[in-house]
Amino acid sequence: MNYQVNEKGYYGDFGGAYIPEMLYPNVEELRTTYLDIMNEPSFKKEFDQLLRDYVGRPSPLYFAKRLSEKHNTKVYLKREDLNHTGAHKVNNTIGQILVAKRLGKNRIIAETGAGQHGVATATVCALMGIKCIVYMGEIDIKRQAPNVARMKMLGAEVRPAKSGSKTLKDATNEAIRDWINNPVDTHYIIGSAIGPHPYPDMVTRFQSIISEEIKWQLKEKEGREHPDYVVACIGGGSNAAGTYYHFLEEPSVGIIAVEAAGKGVHSGESAATSQLGKEGIIHGCKTLLMQTQDGQITEPYSISAGLDYPGVGPLHSHIYKTARGEFYSVTDDDAMAAGLELSQLEGIIPAIESSHALAIFNDKKFRPEDIVVISLSGRGDKDLDTYIDYFKL
Amino acid sequence: MNRINTALEQDKKLLSIYFTAGYPSLNDTTKIIQDLEHHGVDMIEIGLPFSDPLADGPTIQESSTTALKNGMTTNILFEQLKDIRKSVNIPLIIMGYFNPMMQYGIEVFCAKCQEIGIDGLIIPDLPVNEYHEHYQETFEKYGLINVFLITPQTSDERIRFIDDVSNGFIYMVSSASTTGAKSTFGDTQQQYFERISALDLKNPQIVGFGISNNETFTQATKTAKGAIIGSAFIKHLTHNRTDNIGDFVKSIR
Structure with a gap:
C-alpha cells in the first residue's frame, strides 16, 4: 500500500482540491512549485538552519523511565x-514562510483554533518581517486570551470569525475567503x-522531520531505527502525519492514532472523526468528516481546542480506511488523568492534545519489550487554565 | 431543448436572481420563485443552504445559517419544488456546495432534479476537472447543465477548457472576491469583461458577484449576456420579507 500522495493529489480515495474557481490560481501556483522549492539546496539549507538555531531541533527523544515502569513497556x-x-506547529510555519518568500508573497494569513498555529505563524512572520493576519473564532478568542495576546505582541492582527459556530472551522472559512479576496500577494x-x-x-513533509529524527535517535539509543509503535493524537492530524511519515511503509511499525472522544464517542459532544465521520468534502478536500445526514458540517467538541475539528486530514482517512493504523478515542476525563500522570511521573506538563496520546495505555496493552514512541506534540502552559478548572488546583 | 439554452437564445440581456432556499422563512421558496417570474426575471438560482459556504460573503452565509436553522434540508427543498413546473416556466438552477449533494447521492440528486424540472446546477466547490472526470456523464444523463465559474485570474487556456466542458453559460465572477463584496465596477472589471468578450467563446457569459443595482447591471451586460444578483436580493428579503419583489426587480432594469 502506498501512503504518498498521487499526482492528482489523492491518498487512495481521499484528498483532491475541491475549491472554488476563485482559489484555483493560488492553489495551482503552489501545486506546481512546492516540490521544486522544497528541493532547492538553498531552501533546504535555510530550513534546516532555522529548525536548528531558531526552533531548537532536533527535539529530544526522551526515554520516560517512570512512565515505562508504570505501564510495563518501553516508552519514548x-x-x-x-x-x-x-x-x-512551528516546523510547518517555518517551512511555509520560506515557501511564501520564494513565491514573492508579502502578506500571510492563517486560521487558528487554540491559538498555537496562530502563534507559530505570527512568530515566523515577525522573524521574516511579513504582515500577518490570523483568523480566529470569536468564541476561541475569549477562551484563549493568552495566545491572542501573544499573537498581538508578535505584531499580528487577530481577526475574529463571527460566522457560523465562531470556532476553528469558521476561522478556516474566513481565511479561505480572505485568500479569495486577495489572490495575488x-x-x-x-x-x-x-x-x-x-x-x-x-504540511506532512514539513512535519516529517519528527519521524526522521525518531529514526536516527532511536538507532543511537536502541540500535534500531524502527520502534514497535508510534502514537500520536489527531485533530486535523499534522503532528500525527509527521510522526508516522517515515514509518508508514514499514509494516513492522504499528501506527496508533488517538482522537478526542470528548464526553464520550456517542455523547453528542465528541470529536472522534473516524468513528463519527463519513466521507465528504471539508475545506477543499475529500476526507472523513462529522456531518449531519444532510451533509451539513457539525460542530465537534473536545476539552482540547487543538483536537476540536470536525474533519481529519486525507492521509489519515486513507490510513484508517486501509486499516494501516489503529484508531482509538480518548475522553476528556481520561486525557486529563493522563496529563496529570505524566506531570507527576516525569515532571512534564503536556498540552491537553498530547495528553490524549498519553492516555493510550487505558486502551492498548503493550508488551514489556515493545518500544513505544509517543509524540508529545506540545507543552501544557497554554492549558493551565483548563487544568486549574478541571483539577480545582 | 434545455430551458437555459432557450433563454440564452432570446434577444435580450438576461436578469438572473439568486436566493437562499428556506430564507427568510422555511416555506417562502415557491412564492419567491413565482413572484420573480411574474415580475420578469429571466432565470432563477435556488440556493441549497450549506453550513460552510466558502465562496460566499457574509450576506449569503447569514441567509444560509438562518435557512438551516429554519429547518431547510435537501429533501424539504425537493418537496417544496415538486409542483413548481405547474406554475413556473423560466429556467431554474440549483446552486449549492458539493458535500450536501454527495451525501444525497449524486445520481439520485440529479435524477430528482430532472423529475422536478431543474435545468442546471452551479456547484462552486466542484472543480471542472473533477466534474469532467467523474460526474459529467451523470449530469448529462439527467439533462442538467453544469455551470462553471471563471474569475479575472483564470487563464485564457483554462477558460477555453471550461468553455469546452460547458453547454449552457459561463458564470463570470466580476472580481477576485466572495459574493457581495464590491459595490461598483472600475476600469479593471471593464477590461476583464472586454478581454473575455474578445475570446469569442461558444458559451455566453453571465456576470455575477457585485451586481447590486441598475448601474452595475447595465455595466456588466454591456458585453455579457446577462447578470446575476444574489446578495442585494437577499438584503431585500431581509428588509421586506417576501413583499415588494416587483419593486426590487424594477430597480434593476
Missing part, C-alpha cells in the same frame, strides 16, 4: 513540546494536514 517521548513556541499558511492538495502533502 518525542519532545515537540520543547520547540520554540511550545509545539510541533497573499499566502495562506494552513496549520494542519488538511485543505486542498498540495497542502496535506506539504
Whole structure:
C-alpha cells in the first residue's frame, strides 16, 4: 500500500482540491512549485538552519523511565513540546514562510483554533518581517486570551470569525475567503494536514522531520531505527502525519492514532472523526468528516481546542480506511488523568492534545519489550487554565 | 431543448436572481420563485443552504445559517419544488456546495432534479476537472447543465477548457472576491469583461458577484449576456420579507 500522495493529489480515495474557481490560481501556483522549492539546496539549507538555531531541533527523544515502569513497556517521548513556541506547529510555519518568500508573497494569513498555529505563524512572520493576519473564532478568542495576546505582541492582527459556530472551522472559512479576496500577494499558511492538495502533502513533509529524527535517535539509543509503535493524537492530524511519515511503509511499525472522544464517542459532544465521520468534502478536500445526514458540517467538541475539528486530514482517512493504523478515542476525563500522570511521573506538563496520546495505555496493552514512541506534540502552559478548572488546583 | 439554452437564445440581456432556499422563512421558496417570474426575471438560482459556504460573503452565509436553522434540508427543498413546473416556466438552477449533494447521492440528486424540472446546477466547490472526470456523464444523463465559474485570474487556456466542458453559460465572477463584496465596477472589471468578450467563446457569459443595482447591471451586460444578483436580493428579503419583489426587480432594469 502506498501512503504518498498521487499526482492528482489523492491518498487512495481521499484528498483532491475541491475549491472554488476563485482559489484555483493560488492553489495551482503552489501545486506546481512546492516540490521544486522544497528541493532547492538553498531552501533546504535555510530550513534546516532555522529548525536548528531558531526552533531548537532536533527535539529530544526522551526515554520516560517512570512512565515505562508504570505501564510495563518501553516508552519514548518525542519532545515537540520543547520547540520554540511550545509545539510541533512551528516546523510547518517555518517551512511555509520560506515557501511564501520564494513565491514573492508579502502578506500571510492563517486560521487558528487554540491559538498555537496562530502563534507559530505570527512568530515566523515577525522573524521574516511579513504582515500577518490570523483568523480566529470569536468564541476561541475569549477562551484563549493568552495566545491572542501573544499573537498581538508578535505584531499580528487577530481577526475574529463571527460566522457560523465562531470556532476553528469558521476561522478556516474566513481565511479561505480572505485568500479569495486577495489572490495575488497573499499566502495562506494552513496549520494542519488538511485543505486542498498540495497542502496535506506539504504540511506532512514539513512535519516529517519528527519521524526522521525518531529514526536516527532511536538507532543511537536502541540500535534500531524502527520502534514497535508510534502514537500520536489527531485533530486535523499534522503532528500525527509527521510522526508516522517515515514509518508508514514499514509494516513492522504499528501506527496508533488517538482522537478526542470528548464526553464520550456517542455523547453528542465528541470529536472522534473516524468513528463519527463519513466521507465528504471539508475545506477543499475529500476526507472523513462529522456531518449531519444532510451533509451539513457539525460542530465537534473536545476539552482540547487543538483536537476540536470536525474533519481529519486525507492521509489519515486513507490510513484508517486501509486499516494501516489503529484508531482509538480518548475522553476528556481520561486525557486529563493522563496529563496529570505524566506531570507527576516525569515532571512534564503536556498540552491537553498530547495528553490524549498519553492516555493510550487505558486502551492498548503493550508488551514489556515493545518500544513505544509517543509524540508529545506540545507543552501544557497554554492549558493551565483548563487544568486549574478541571483539577480545582 | 434545455430551458437555459432557450433563454440564452432570446434577444435580450438576461436578469438572473439568486436566493437562499428556506430564507427568510422555511416555506417562502415557491412564492419567491413565482413572484420573480411574474415580475420578469429571466432565470432563477435556488440556493441549497450549506453550513460552510466558502465562496460566499457574509450576506449569503447569514441567509444560509438562518435557512438551516429554519429547518431547510435537501429533501424539504425537493418537496417544496415538486409542483413548481405547474406554475413556473423560466429556467431554474440549483446552486449549492458539493458535500450536501454527495451525501444525497449524486445520481439520485440529479435524477430528482430532472423529475422536478431543474435545468442546471452551479456547484462552486466542484472543480471542472473533477466534474469532467467523474460526474459529467451523470449530469448529462439527467439533462442538467453544469455551470462553471471563471474569475479575472483564470487563464485564457483554462477558460477555453471550461468553455469546452460547458453547454449552457459561463458564470463570470466580476472580481477576485466572495459574493457581495464590491459595490461598483472600475476600469479593471471593464477590461476583464472586454478581454473575455474578445475570446469569442461558444458559451455566453453571465456576470455575477457585485451586481447590486441598475448601474452595475447595465455595466456588466454591456458585453455579457446577462447578470446575476444574489446578495442585494437577499438584503431585500431581509428588509421586506417576501413583499415588494416587483419593486426590487424594477430597480434593476
